[in-house]
Amino acid sequence: NAGVMQNPRHLVRRRGQEARLRCSPMKGHSHVYWYRQLPEEGLKFMVYLQKENIIDESGMPKERFSAEFPKEGPSILRIQQVVRGDSAAYFCASSPPNQDRANYGYTFGSGTRLTVV
């Protein structure tokens, strides 16, 4: 059972380009969370999704950022018109369905390190 898979591991984009970060949750997990870690800062919650639904996006910047978790395929975090301040490590976590989550922590992927040049 592979863990949470994120790709790419490293992504370099020029200012103004789009960045697409992918996250495949652990097998059997139906909940996905995205966190951002800015240099020398702690991880900050961005968005929580279930299949085809955004449950909580209170941590998402108002502009340029969007996330989806389609019925088929990985979750995608999309950043349009990237700026240097978007350079960070983006981590995805997953957890199982509600009935199994009462005593379950989160499993994190290895992250995508975005560098905007």
Place this chain on the structure above:
Amino acid sequence: KQEVTQIPAALSVPEGENLVLNCSFTDSAIYNLQWFRQDPGKGLTSLLLIQSSQREQTSGRLNASLDKSSGRSTLYIAASQPGDSATYLCAVRSNFGNEKLTFGTGTRLTIIP
């Protein structure tokens, strides 16, 4: 608003020593608390999860305690090894309906051979 603090920010100890990492949180109404390890340039590895009803959890040389009333958790590492060198993060989940984890900024631990 929940805030999580980890002190010290960095710690160096000789190999073989026992050590304690501290985590404090401002809102004691938590659902659970999770300790993670992060190696440089890598992802997060879950170490221990403590539910709000529990006082401690143990895994190998690691022991995590939780005191909700005082808003504190400690991670005890016994007989430290160079391989324990990493950044240790604690994260609080505030309640069952709230899925967010609030992270501390971590303690960077260096074990000196």
